[in-house]
Amino acid sequence: MYVSHLSLHDFRSYAVAEVPLDAGVTAFLGRNGQGKTNLVEAVDYLSRLQSHRVATDAPLVRSGADQAVVRAAVVKDGRTAVLEVEINAGRANRARVNRSPLPRTRDLVGLVRTVVFSPEDLALVKGDPSERRRFLDDLMVLRAPRLAGVRSDYDRVLKQRNSLLKTAGLARGTARDGALATLSVWDDHLARTGAEILAERLVLVDALRPYVGKAYETVARGATRDDAEIDYKPSFDLGGATERREIAEAILAEVGRRQRDELDRGVSLVGPHRDDLVLSLGHGPGEERLPVKGYASHGESWSFALALRLASYDLLRADGDDPILVLDDVFAELDAGRRQQLAELVSGAEQVLVTAAVPEDVPEALIGARYRVGDGEVVRDE
Structure with missing residues (x-):
């Protein structure tokens, strides 16, 4: 292409x-x-x-x-x-x-x-979790374009739910009861769309992992493919859930547990918008792995950023087209x-x-x- x-x-x-x-x-x-x-x-x-x-x-x-x-x-x-x-x-x-x-x-x-390499790629390693979430979601959508709609739906649900949380947090009496009843409907939407995104990200990280190790070995001097590791970190313990239905149930349960906190803060605290992609490095068998952010040198950080992009390219190429x-x-x-x-x-x-x-x-x-x-x-x- x-x-x-x-x-x-x-x-x-x-x-x-x-x-x-x-x-x-x-x-x-x-x-x-x-x-x-x-x-x-x-x-x-x-x-x-x-x-x-x-x-x-x-x-x-x-x-x-x-x-x-x-x-x-x-x-x-x-x-x-x-x-x-x-x-x-x-x-x-x-x-x-x-x-x-x-x-x-x-x-x-x-x-x-497309796969883009740019100076901004260093933010994948040193930046906020939002940078890494966007990296995963962009790649996820390129592999399965229908997920662009799911991503859009989730953003819309999140915006509506956050607005309702602010309203419910300030309301009293029957107004509060009505807001909470409406909130439960948005909880279901959040769990459904959030579970689909989360499940797809888990699959993507598993598919990407070996490519990252191979790419890091190639671009970092003296490295092996076992040095670089990526892991998905949800905003709460999924309890081993991997299927969409199980993840949706887990999200709903956590939303119920965190409801008071969410109402107090007026924001949604549970879902894939709070997750992170954890990047870590080790330099030998049995050596403790350390997060790249905060511990890696500038050269190691650049090598990891390049490895993420190269891994994306290799994964997309394995799907079919260059x-x-x-x-x-x-x-x-x-x-x-x-x-x-x-x-x-x-x-x-x-x-x-x-x-x-x-x-x-x-x-x-x-x-x-x-x-x-x-x-x-x-x-x-x-």
Whole structure:
């Protein structure tokens, strides 16, 4: 799978951009602030309907414009499909495939799959649990796009339930009784949608675990595949539950136990939105494993972040299609050894999109087509 043509209209800094692409490696070169990352961000947005740089869509629409359009011709098994998303400021987005509107914008998710390496990846290791939850959920949805709907439903349930908890916590008498009765309905919704997300995350972590160990062994000097470990940490003890029905029952039981705390604080304290992906390292048989956050060196942290991305790529590749690899300004953050290792590992991908400030930042293993980006123009080197 690869993108053969990218079209942008009022996306980020570009009023219009038309960029023909080939399979293999393409590098976008230019000074910081010239729009290199905007190009690869657009490709990634088509994959996930999210940016790897910002949390909302508003910054994606060029200043002064009402909407942005990202369109790409995607080649898979010799066939070409044109994917398009219309990003509307303050209104619902719209998506099309081969010019035909999709019933729901989220139906576009997963039709093209990307794995992005960027300087922000260090937050996977050193950041809040929300960073690791998003990493799992993005990968989960790329593997099974229908889960985008479940994820959206859970977010909606959580928002409604939190609002009701605040109301019920302040109410008195019959008003409080009525709020609590309504709350029980939302408890059921939370348990149902939360159990599906939690069960899928557990399966995903089990599938990802061996790939993480293998990837860490490859990128960390002197490491073995047993050094790096990932484990899923729910917000409460599941008691061995792994099936959706069992997990839903466990969530409901915990919600009942924590109800007073939730009413006092006005927030939902139980569910996958409170879980974490635990990253740990060990350096020999029988040695105690320590959490990467707070204990690992800067180099070990970078190696673990790279291992998570490489493991994602390998897992998606094992599912079927090669994802498009995006290496967004990542080489400037790595020492020479890790640059070369990463380049060699990904050089065989069907399509690799690289951004860099100077040509020297791109390792020799990733020699391919090159574009100069500057002053609003994207020009291919001949």
